[in-house]
Amino acid sequence: MPRLPTSLIRKAYSYSPLLPLLLKATRDLALAKNELRWLQEHISSIHRLRKCTPKQYLPKPPTLSQLCRIRSTGEPLQYILGSQPFGDLEILCRKGILIPRPETEVYTTRLSNLLLRHGSIGNGNVESLQILDLCAGTGCIGLSLYAALHRQIPDVRVRAIDFNPQARNLAWKTVKLNQHLGRLSPSLSKSQFDYVLADLLNNEEIxxxxxxxxxxxxxxxxxxxxxxxxxxxxxxRSARIFEPSNALVPPDSVGITGERTGDLFYDHILRLSWRARPQIVCMEVADLEQALRVMRAVKDMEAIDGSLWEAKQIWRDEIDVQGNECSTEWNADVNAAIIGEGSGRAVVLARSWGVDVIKHDTAAFG
Amino acid sequence: MFRSGLAKNLPSRPLNLLPLRHLHVSKASSAKALPPRLKIDEASLEENFLKGSGPGGQKINKTSSAVQLKHSPTGIVVKSQATRSRSQNRKYARQLLAEKLEEMEMGDQSRTAIKAAIKSKKKASASKKKRRKYRALEAEKETNKQAEVELDEKLDQATTIREENTSNVPLPRDSRDH
Structure with missing residues (x-):
């Protein structure tokens, strides 16, 4: 990691003596200024809340310099502030549970917009929607899909699966918080959002x-x-040291080495998808190479079990969230359209009406 | 005052969370209504969330949620990263773009120009008021000072007369003993 230039540190110091601390974590002046403001806002919101509660029940509020010092060690801002906005929701974040990423937010927003568009065009058959969110963590994907869709589609049900009981507790706290903020319907209960504990790698539990x-x-x-x-x-550093490695790296598996150690979960997701027969499957991947590896695995499965997917796409990071057309290329090797620009981010498979939902971009390819 | 009138119709709120506040429910008494906000056709917008942000996903934990908007007909680009929430930033970016477009189209008649004009007018009148107030205070001080000087002079005169009168009178007897 290159050293920060002294001139930059001086510049930061002249703005605020606390800014060099944040600069250590962000390595970017504009972002450090933003983070300083967000930390200030966080503290003033704590003070606002304290005004209305008897003082003896509350711990002493942290000071700005304390928070800046914590942040300078690389501790993620979301763990310090306790939450991360995701779509229209405020997702709670705690140590030990992966923080929702902006890249995830982008493809989730695109997926919900495509579904809404499909619903409003009126193909008629989307009255109820069963969503399965695997390795749900904070539950951000499932919950934000629910929040976006439930107004237009009367019966949306989300089943979230994760093996971490703390994640489940946190997800329910997130639900309560967003109901309080008026961003999730107060009627959302266990029948619509069912968070169950199971290890995806353990076939019996699943x-x-x-x-x-x-x-x-x-x-x-x-x-x-x-x-x-x-x-x-x-x-x-921040992700490696402070976030749970079991949410980042699949467990060691015999006989797999190198880059392929990252692919462990996709086999299980695809096998489960084969059984559950969804119209759309959307899986996040690290980069285009991994996306292509997953697509090849899909192809291998189809060679044995027969064809299931009628449309395959790889979504990149820079992609239109409204579902409008953007740059598309065709990969003949895996029969998939690669949409957008930037790093490969999501593998999207569709069949039946799912093809209509995601086809807006692939019109040129039939 | 607060609990009467419109306040009655406010939805019940968690009293333990919000301090009681005097809510201003009346409209601001601006002399003229501002022109309506410009509506931008969503179809003419190119929205980008992660432009040039490089590799990411689980590997990197970012805190920025910048939104970049491009208005295709004019080529104006605005970027907003004021808040941590992307949906908020999207709203800000649209507001920003609308203001820029309006300024370009309408010049002096745009909302921002009118608002700025109102603001500068208010500021000018405030400073005028301030000047007037301090001028009055200064004048008052001046007159007070003059009055004081006059009073001093009169007192001086009075004391000299008194001294002249008392110099011939012998001191009382007991005061001389101590």
């Missing part, structure tokens, strides 16, 4: 929570996907 005859319309997943070499090579 069979217990997803019955063999259960069907889902949409399967979404942001599984751990960083390979063991990439974990020490590409990850930022």
């Amino acid at each position: 069979a217990a929570v997803v019955q063999s005859d259960a069907t889902f319309n949409i399967v979404v997943s942001n599984p751990p996907y960083i390979s063991i070499p990439a974990f020490s090579r590409d990850t930022s």
Whole structure:
């Protein structure tokens, strides 16, 4: 990591004596200024709340310099502030549970916009929607899909699966918070958002929570996907040290080495998808290479079990969230359209009406 | 005062969270209504969330949620990263773009120009008021000073007369003893 120039540190100091601390974590002046403001706002909101509560019940509020000092060690801002906005929701963040990423927010927003567009065009068959969110963590994907869709589609149900009981507790706290803020309907209960504990890699546990005859319309997943070499090579210090590695890197598996150590979960998701017969599957990936590896795995599965998917797409980071057309290329090797610019981010598979939902971009390819 | 009138119709709020406040429910008494906000056709916008942000996903934990908007007909680009929430930033970016477009189209008649004019007018009148107030204070001080000087002079005169009168009178007896 290159050293920060002294001139930059001086510049930061002249703005605020606390800014060099934040600069250590952000390494970018504009972002450090923003973070300082957000920390200030956080503290003043604590003070506002304290005004209305008897003082003896409350711990002493932290000072700005304390928070800046904590941030300078690389502790993620979201853990300090306790939440991260995601779509229209405020997702709670605690140590030990992966922080929702902006990239995830982008493709989730695009997916919900495409579904809304499809629903409003009126193909008629989307009255109820069963969503399966695998490796849900904070539950951000499932919850924000619910929040975006439930007004137009009367019966949206989300089943979230994760093996971390703390994540489940936090997800329910997030639900309560957003209901209080008026961003989630107060009627949202366990029948619409069912967060169950199971390890996706453990077939028995999964069979217990997803019955063999259960069907889902949409399967979404942001599984751990960083390979063991990439974990020490590409990850930022903040993510590597402070975020749970079991949410970033799949567990060690016999006979798999190198970049392929990151692909462990996709096999399980695809097999579960084969059984649940969803119209759309959307899985986050690390980069285009991993996306292509997953697409090849899909192709291999289809060679054995017969064709299931009628449309395959790879979404990149820089993509239109409204679902409008953007730059598209065709990969003949895996029969998939690669949409947008930037790093590959999501593998999207569709069949039946799912094809209509995602087809807006691939019109040129039929 | 607060609990009467419109305040009655306000939805019940968590009293333990919000301090009681005097809410201003009447409209600001601006002399002229501002022209309506410009509506931008969503179809003419190119929205970008992660332009040039490089690799990311689980590997990097970012805090920025900048939104970049491009108005295709004019080529104006605005960027907003004021808040941590992307949906808020999207609103700000649209507001910003609308202001810029309006300024370009209408010049002096745009909302921002009118607002700025009102603001500068208010500021000018405030400073005028301030000047007037301090001028009055200064004048008052001046007259007070003059009055004081006059009073001093009169007192001086009075004391000299008194001294002249008392110099011939012998001191009382007991005061001389001590």
